[in-house]
Amino acid sequence: MADPKLTLYGESFASRLLLGTAGYPSPDILARAAKASGAEILTVSLRRESARQRTGQGFWQLIEELGLKLLPNTAGCHTPKEAIATAQMARELFGTDWIKLEVIGNDDTLQPDLFGLVEAAKALSNDGFKILPYCTEDLSAAERLIAAGCEVLMPWGSPIGSACGLSNRPGLKALRAYFPDIPLIVDAGIGAPSHAAEAMELGYDGVLLNTAIAKAGDPVAMAAAFGKAIEAGHKAFAAGLMEPQNMASPSTPVAGTPFTRADRAS
Amino acid sequence: MQIRVNGEPHATEAGDLAALCAELELGDAKIATARNGDFVPASSRAATPLQTGDEIEIVAPRQGG
Numbered sequence: 263m264a265d266p267k268l269t270l271y272g273e274s275f276a277s278r279l280l281l282g283t284a285g286y287p288s289p290d291i292l293a294r295a296a297k298a299s300g301a302e303i304l305t306v307s308l309r310r311e312s313a314r315q316r317t318g319q320g321f322w323q324l325i326e327e328l329g330l331k332l333l334p335n336t337a338g339c340h341t342p343k344e345a346i347a348t349a350q351m352a353r354e355l356f357g358t359d360w361i362k363l364e365v366i367g368n369d370d371t372l373q374p375d376l377f378g379l380v381e382a383a384k385a386l387s388n389d390g391f392k393i394l395p396y397c398t399e400d401l402s403a404a405e406r407l408i409a410a411g412c413e414v415l416m417p418w419g420s421p422i423g424s425a426c427g428l429s430n431r432p433g434l435k436a437l438r439a440y441f442p443d444i445p446l447i448v449d450a451g452i453g454a455p456s457h458a459a460e461a462m463e464l465g466y467d468g469v470l471l472n473t474a475i476a477k478a479g480d481p482v483a484m485a486a487a488f489g490k491a492i493e494a495g496h497k498a499f500a501a502g503l504m505e506p507q508n509m510a511s512p513s514t515p516v517a518g519t520p521f522t523r524a525d526r527a528s
Numbered sequence: 529m530q531i532r533v534n535g536e537p538h539a540t541e542a543g544d545l546a547a548l549c550a551e552l553e554l555g556d557a558k559i560a561t562a563r564n565g566d567f568v569p570a571s572s573r574a575a576t577p578l579q580t581g582d583e584i585e586i587v588a589p590r591q592g593g
Contacts, residue, residue, distance in 0.1 A: 282591075283592060284593045286591075305592050306592045308560065308588060309588070310586065312534075313554055316557065317590070318557075318558060318588020318589045318590055321589050321591060322589040335593070343565060350567035351561070354560045354567075423593075471593075
């Protein structure tokens, strides 16, 4: 029986969806999508503020009004040094020691630089941060991140914004099996509610996504669909899924089938 | 004095980071700062003198995934 609540760093959440805030058609649609999704954790970022446009000030007002738990990211950082300074700025700006730690290794795939990620995680953990690292399904990197103080891991499903879903299902299953007691969240690459449900059916603790909702034809309706899919996947995993097999197995009882004769094989 | 603010060349007479933020009318805004790649807490801005060639970052909340 799985826990009905998602617990990360001692805080519990009823929803297992972590929602990104970028790329919505309007601030109002973002606010309505967040509500429809049921998400209690929103990812946010920080960017250079222009004195003339003051873009960030309006966004901050919107986010404050939503009143949800904030998870700032270090998106776009390519070195541990950049990620550490960005995390420190985010902690002051958003008033939280939670950080979605990203150290990007390649601009085409946006895959994590696992070496830089571990280095940054060590430094930030020593500085009191609660780190949610954007990583891969690599087991040895996962071990080093946990040793560095990470109490949550967020492996990618597939490249950020690709909508390819879970491209290494066996790898994600192995990670789940190796770390049964560490909260695992699939972060990135989710394109459809079925992808999110699949992650939950593998026993993952949550799903983080952004683009699949923000860029949907109707982001508010899609947010609700994802909320239901994640809940369904979680309940299905908790209920115990049957294992696939190669041959058919009749669901209707064979005994008493009319017109059959014991001496006639099918 | 010539410095860089958010990657752009910027001429300023501000003596410290707090004065620079005020000059840019961001003194009371929701911002965070860094100087030459290192985070500078809000409480340390006034005690952070500026020097020619300094690279200053001034950031604010933004949408993210």
